Amino acid sequence: MKKILLLGAGRSATVLIDYLLANAPVYGWQISIGDVAVDHLASKLRQSAQVRTFTFDVQNEAQRNEEIGRADVVISMLPALFHPLVAQGCLRQGKHLVTASYVPPHIRELHEEAQAKGLTFLMECGLDPGIDHLSAMRLIHQIQRQGGNITSFKSFTGGLMAPESDNNPWHYKFTWNPRNVVLAGQGTAKYIENGTYKYIPYPQLFGRTESFQVDGFGDFDGYANRDSLSYREPYGLQHIPTMLRGTLRRPGYCQAWQVLVQLGLTDDSYTLEDSGRMTYRALVESFLPATHPGASLKERVAASVGLAPESEELRLVEWTGLFDEVPIGLENATPAQALERLLVQKWKLSPGDKDMIVMLHQFEYELNGARRKLTSSLVVLGDDEVHTAMAKTVGLPLGIATKLLLEGKLSATGVVVPLHPDLYEPILEELEQFGICFTEREQ
């Protein structure tokens, strides 16, 4: 009887829990699920004798060690900052670890020790990072096996709304950490294009998008992620002339978000004076020069960013309520915190809303002297508010990888990222059974 410890059972863990429950009787798993709050799991889990839930406090060292000590493999869906703590515990007690988060330096350092103990710390095995790696590596190896030389690889992912629930002018609602969405792109985006390193400063980022079409799902805009360069080496594309990773939004979003960035509303580096007594209208006013005294606030915002007041961008900005005399209601808020508080209300999921994950890979390569293009796209729709596309695409790769690990089908030890056939082949194959299928098109 193999023992799985799942730490963290929030919204994006629902599908993973279902997967583990469904497989437990088949594979003889004993599952323990710990979270700060586990009451919401009660109804779902009553059916199964192979499951235990418990209130878990990651900061409680004794409990952490005891629970990790009982497990064969630990799946952590805790906030990423706790993963080094969990990894330390796994290393000490000789347990495998599976997460959907990027490898932080404190975990990278454990590689050799983990390897020496025959442990697998499988990281970046959710959606992004996760399915992006799996699907990209399958195509890269496929092209290379044919003798192709990849000259360009662009890859974009977005967590959006399914068309039936896409009913606000931004075509966006929060299905992920709102703070991360508000702060997205801060820093400088780095990529390489035709052999030239390219840098996009944050103030320009949302004005430098690329457009894409996905059959049956319409148009998307992609903006560059912060670091596309560091993926060249792990992907085996050290000398690729063009490589760009990015994030997808529906058309209109980036252009309007650019206005918020330019105004200064996404700044998280200082607190506003008297934010507790300020309205959103006054907040916007505080970013404007005291010119055009006769003009409306909307007209002055438009002038300050070089747009027409009746532009689509201004319509979207106005829709957020930023021009309204509504109190921010938050003491010592940064501009970004004030904006987040407003958007959390406006971009809230309604009952019945369904989300949508879109992933897009574009390759250009040379084969036998000819230039070719290959596009691979994935669209996953949520079933409902619980079985969201996000929960499916993050949870299923974690679940499948855990199964492979317990079945002894993964030979790699140490800190591992899923870039190799023994991971991407079985995981992508099983994901297809859940409707997570890429569509490829050669041009």
Next chain:
Amino acid sequence: MKKILLLGAGRSATVLIDYLLANAPVYGWQISIGDVAVDHLASKLRQSAQVRTFTFDVQNEAQRNEEIGRADVVISMLPALFHPLVAQGCLRQGKHLVTASYVPPHIRELHEEAQAKGLTFLMECGLDPGIDHLSAMRLIHQIQRQGGNITSFKSFTGGLMAPESDNNPWHYKFTWNPRNVVLAGQGTAKYIENGTYKYIPYPQLFGRTESFQVDGFGDFDGYANRDSLSYREPYGLQHIPTMLRGTLRRPGYCQAWQVLVQLGLTDDSYTLEDSGRMTYRALVESFLPATHPGASLKERVAASVGLAPESEELRLVEWTGLFDEVPIGLENATPAQALERLLVQKWKLSPGDKDMIVMLHQFEYELNGARRKLTSSLVVLGDDEVHTAMAKTVGLPLGIATKLLLEGKLSATGVVVPLHPDLYEPILEELEQFGICFTEREQ
């Protein structure tokens, strides 16, 4: 015989040293001057028996303590980061301290201990901070004594070139730390205008200037400093509706600098890939989107910032050499470091160049029901490359304050900023003897 220890004898200390030498015989001072390099002082100082120079290493604790121990007052012109070290030594051995730097938290903490020991740590007593405080406070107290209610105070300072040496299209050369000039304004400028807090994000800063005229010296543009709000309380202007502090440049500079900011050339937060093998032209290219493939680099830069290629801004940018195939010649450079390296060559003082300090205070106040305006301006010209306006305006207030301190004419103890009549009256009075005079104009 009073003993003065001067630590730091770089370019801006020349006039201070002259002042101390001239006063030493009159007041019976013994002067010790320590710097990492003191050879350049040899010829100047041979004339005087009351002066000793020595090679000084601030990190050498034994030497630091020994030298401080011998002094009655320490003047530090070392880089500001060393001031807490020096202040600790002064506190331990019961010595007064005078500097031209802002009060850092580690010195602010020493206030009560210094006070208990009857010591004066006089900070911010150079030009900016320094003469700005002295002259502003004299006017504020003057207006308030008449019964005036100040409604607006704007204050700008600039270190520029004298008209006869103003011979490049930016109307600027480095007379101060180049790195600080390149990074100027990063963060968010905060001020208050008509009772409304105002924030200017860095990417907009150099596009939001105000114009000024100084009789006989033409036009200037001012951009806002990072923090104008924290001066309200020390100036006794807690409830002032408008307060802004800023920096002066000649017209054209800010508009062209805004192009460099928008491109991303002032970013100091990451290092460029392969900067050691990159030219300035390639650096500019790396910030541009791969659009308009037929257009020239200048045309594409212009398009990316929304200007005409033949605009004045682009002319200034081109003049710097940024469009030239000239190697950066610096490994692991940030964009800001690469830009600084270029500008250090272009904005270099030529033999005989004279600098110019301009300071401008604008007050609006109500007196007996009438609205009034008062402008006070200061222009100081350098005599030559050694006796620069910068060295005069930084060094003389330090020297005069040191004299007052040694004469027992300063009663304030603890950490002191020169905001009070017992400092501003004698210092401003003596500065006039050196041609440092403000011109006031009532409107």
